[in-house]
Amino acid sequence: MSDKLYLTVFDAVVQRIVSGEYPPGLQLPNEFKLGQEFNVSQGTARKALIELEKKNIVQRRQGRGSFVTLQTPENSLFKFFRLRDENGNPVTPNLVNQTVLKRRATDKEQNTLYGKPKYVFDINRFRSFKNQPLSFENCVVSADLFPGLDSRGPLPNTLYVLFQQAYSIVVISAKDDITAEPLAKKPAEIMEMATGIPALVCRRKAFDILERVVELRTSIFVTKDMHYSVEM
Amino acid sequence: MSDKLYLTVFDAVVQRIVSGEYPPGLQLPNEFKLGQEFNVSQGTARKALIELEKKNIVQRRQGRGSFVTLQTPENSLFKFFRLRDENGNPVTPNLVNQTVLKRRATDKEQNTLYGKPKYVFDINRFRSFKNQPLSFENCVVSADLFPGLDSRGPLPNTLYVLFQQAYSIVVISAKDDITAEPLAKKPAEIMEMATGIPALVCRRKAFDILERVVELRTSIFVTKDMHYSVEM
Structure with missing residues (x-):
């Protein structure tokens, strides 16, 4: 053939x-x-x-x-949210608070995100697990691709399900670059933790069905009693 | 069907x-x-x-x-060694030194490794990249499954190729649990780095073709100018 x-x-x-x-x-x-x-x-x-x-x-x-492929909250969480507890079970976090703002894209964002957007939505989310601070997450998406994202009210826990349902953007793959870094001042303050303690930092590019970069995400985890799980 | x-x-x-x-x-x-x-x-x-x-x-x-499936040094490195530099290219480390010793298995090792071995080989390896300390790695394998591993002289950079060629054990998958932790005293001394700086810790189980756990590995990386790459 x-x-x-x-x-x-x-x-x-x-x-x-x-x-x-x-x-x-x-x-x-x-x-x-x-x-x-x-x-x-x-x-x-x-x-x-x-x-x-x-x-x-x-x-x-x-x-x-x-x-x-249909994105559901379950498969979205399981596939793209890789934190697992000591028994290998998915850690399902609570969203404690979030902010969404529209701002000018940085040069790097403009060059990386699909469509070279002038404006982006900048989403900050703070999550907890079992009443303990868990993660601080920043997502940046094109304002052209996701019109009105800032006026929808509270966003769901699993953003990719919303992307599909409201914008027909289907995230099918992602690339995480993982490092260990000292916890920076801002996330430390929001998570009420000490600046400088070891944090797991994931810098993600999420791709849709046309292999376009539709989201840039930086997640900062404090991996106490849990880990980022990789199967290869 | x-x-x-x-x-x-x-x-x-x-x-x-x-x-x-x-x-x-x-x-x-x-x-x-x-x-x-x-x-x-x-x-x-x-x-x-x-x-x-x-x-x-x-x-x-x-x-x-x-x-x-044939394990080669290239695909073994590319698939199971996930460190990439800023441009996404594989980081190919140098082996600076290694020690291999035979010892009694701990209870946990005996319960996790295939065959419940009484004795294991304990391999410590220190790697560098561009003359900078990169990682400290501890591998534990069954002494029953890999007889004579301690008397082979220097082990190759890619252990899984040796496993296949000398022992017909083919590692086909692995599970890495990743955390960010303060660099412990012993690896800090060997890597000549400060105790307590953020380190990326990967705890791996490696599986062979029969889905048996054939290796337990803990790798400690200091992720400066590089990252652990995950595609999902």
Whole structure:
């Protein structure tokens, strides 16, 4: 089977998802029907479905077919929020407070975020777990891509679900750069902790279905009785 | 296709890899031949190959077929050693010194490592990058599973390649629990750094092809000009 042939099917499916023709949760045509529609072999259509699944754009369910990936609060938390307690269970934090403001993008933000936005929304969120301060998080998104985000009232715990439901932006992958750093003054004050204690800092780029950078996020965790979990 | 049917093919392939019948790098029979041999449909054999690939037990190469996963220094470093520099390039450390000693297993090690070993090899390694101290690493493996590991002379930079080549133990996955902690006294002394500065601590369990825990590893990094990279 040709390398390029499967890409025509792959790209067409992505285009239909982006246009809204294939909404989240929709069952895709099977490989036989896809092959017919695009005039390629069943094997080529299968290859396209496998690659779509590898990129998390569709999810295959044993014996049932392929479905457009749907972000739920549960899978969003489980996949993109990697803190686990000592028993390996997900740490589900409480949102203590948040602020959202619109401001000019920095040069770096403008160069990194999709669409080179002039303005961004800057979201600060402070979370706790079992009544203990847990994390301080800063998210920066394009004001063009998420119009009105600052006037929606309180944002949900899982931002990516809102991104999909209100803006049809589906975050399907992310890259976290993790370091250990002294806790900076501002988060230390908000979290009521000592400046300079070791903190886990995650700098994230989140990508949507078109591999566009749609969010920059810096999360600062104090990893007491918990850890950031990686499976490789 | 039945859920259980593909598992018979899956398990048989794993068994053949473990027994040495299918050595690393070997090309597997294609889905048609596998199906014939196990008297299942081509679709069922394909499902087995897809699941074997998902678990990293085989690697599929476009248009060429499926091959038993082969650990090389390059893919081992790239997959299991996640430090990247500011440009996202892998940090390839130098081994400055190492010690290997045989000792009694602690209760926790005995309960976690495959085979409940009475004795373990305890490997300490200190690495540098660009002449700067980088990491202090402690690996603990079963003395039963890796006989003679302490009398091999200097160990290679990438331990997992040695595990495969000398002991037929193929590490295919790992779980890292990451925290930020004050640098402890012993690694601080070896790395000639100040005790208490923020350090990234990775506690790893490494799994082989049979999902056995074959190594416990604690790596302590001082993440200056670099980070631990996670893609999700």
